[in-house]
Amino acid sequence: MPAHKNIWIACCLNLAFALLEAVCGLVFHSSLILADAVHDLGDALAIGLSAVVETHARKKADTRYTLGYKRYSLLGALLVSGILIVGSILVSIENIPKLFAPEKVDHQGMFFLAIAAIIVNLVAKGIVEKGHTQHEKILSLHFLEDILGWCLVLVLAIVFRFTDWYILDPLFSLLIAGFILYKALGQFWENLAICLEASPKEVDREKIVTELCQIAAVEAVLQLQIWTLDGREHCAMLHLQVEEQEQMPESKKLARSILHRYGIYQMSIECDSSMEEHQAHTQW
Numbered sequence: 001m002p003a004h005k006n007i008w009i010a011c012c013l014n015l016a017f018a019l020l021e022a023v024c025g026l027v028f029h030s031s032l033i034l035a036d037a038v039h040d041l042g043d044a045l046a047i048g049l050s051a052v053v054e055t056h057a058r059k060k061a062d063t064r065y066t067l068g069y070k071r072y073s074l075l076g077a078l079l080v081s082g083i084l085i086v087g088s089i090l091v092s093i094e095n096i097p098k099l100f101a102p103e104k105v106d107h108q109g110m111f112f113l114a115i116a117a118i119i120v121n122l123v124a125k126g127i128v129e130k131g132h133t134q135h136e137k138i139l140s141l142h143f144l145e146d147i148l149g150w151c152l153v154l155v156l157a158i159v160f161r162f163t164d165w166y167i168l169d170p171l172f173s174l175l176i177a178g179f180i181l182y183k184a185l186g187q188f189w190e191n192l193a194i195c196l197e198a199s200p201k202e203v204d205r206e207k208i209v210t211e212l213c214q215i216a217a218v219e220a221v222l223q224l225q226i227w228t229l230d231g232r233e234h235c236a237m238l239h240l241q242v243e244e245q246e247q248m249p250e251s252k253k254l255a256r257s258i259l260h261r262y263g264i265y266q267m268s269i270e271c272d273s274s275m276e277e278h279q280a281h282t283q284w
Contacts, residue, residue, distance in 0.1 A: 008051050010143070013124045015044035017117065024113050028106035032169050033113065035094050036149065043083055043142060053079070057230075067266075070230040074191050081188035084142060088181040091173060098170035105169065107160035114154035121146040141187060145180040152176060190231075197227040200234055203262050212240065215254050217247035222272070226264065235266040245273040 018040035025034035057072035059065075125143035152172045159165060199205055209221050223239035236259055242251050248271040259267055 008048075009127055010124045011044055011047040011051055013120055014040055014047060017120050018044055021113070021117075024109060028109035028113070029103070030105040030110060032095075032105070032153070032173055033110070035091060035173075040146070043080075043087065047080060047142075049076075049079065051076070067229060067235075070233060071195065073230050074195055077191045078188065078195070080142060081184050081191065084145065084180060084184035085188065088177040088184065091177040092181075095170035095173045095177075099167060099174075102166035102169060104164070104166055105160065107157045110153055110160070111157035114150045114157060117150040118147060118154070121150065141180075141183055145176070148179070149173075149176050194228055194231055199226045200228045200231075200263075203234060203264070208258065208262060211258050212238075212255055215251055217242045217244070217251045218255075219243060229266075233266065234262075234264045236264045236268075238267060238269045240269070240271045242271050242273055248273065 018037050021033055021037035021040060024030075025032075025037055053072045053076040057069050057076070059069045061068040121143045125140055125147065156168055156172065159168060203226055205224065205226055208226075209224060212218060212221050212224075218240050220241040221238070222241055223237065225237040226234065227236075228234045238255060238259070240251060240255060242248055251271055252269045255269055256267065259265075
């Protein structure tokens with residue numbers, strides 16, 4: 001299923017369940033569920049907005065965006081990462097005071113709502129995990145957050161059935177928020193690095209240079225710039241110095257084959273002949 005359809009489905013599931021959470025939070029007198037409803041509502045809005053961006057990312061290259069619109073997917077990933085970061089901070093701020101004044105909640109209602117929530121989020125996570133874009137990866141992290149959170153709600157509902165340890169409610173909320181904040185910051189920085197045209201982490205530039213220098217006619221690698229459009233599609237600009245002009249076509253062919261082995265398929269290769277430079281200096 002295309003990425004944009006996966007994201008729209010995830011958005012609708014999130015929005016519907018956020019509304020259900022709001023109602024249940026009021027009925028069960030649970031501030032944790034109400035806080036999560038606000039969080040999920042914000043996420044649903046962010047996912048909906050970024051789904052529009054993901055649809056835009058599928059457009060083909062044109063005269064304005066000659067490399068295509070793939071980085072719009074990164075924009076969506078950054079947006080959702082930002083929502084997760086802000087949401088985690090707000091949840092932390094909301095629950096810190098409750099450590100000192102925990103509230104009693106309806107444990108039975110929490111139990112059945114948690115089971116329903118886990119099922120919904122597992123379905124949504126399964127949908128987006130089938131994709132491969134950076135955007136779908138960060139959405140998968142979002143649903144992992146919700147699954148972990150609702151698993152804890154389920155456990156807490158059982159604990160509250162037999163004890164009055166209501167302080168565990170805000171305590172575990174803070175632990176989940178801290179974990180997701182840590183993961184979301186990592187994803188945010190990874191996507192930001194792509195936008196700043198950092199070399200892909202999985203591509204060993206020095207190893208590529210070594211292999212290029214092993215081409216018989218190549219005397220030096222004058223330039224090698226590697227970047228990625230969206231975390232999956234890599235590009236390169238390569239400038240080689242070869243011995244003679246007649247060796248350029250074969251050198252380019254071999255260089256292209258090396259770059260292909262590293263997942264680089266969009267490239268620009270330029271060759272200079274040291275023999276031509278020598279002749280030019282001799283004539284001068």
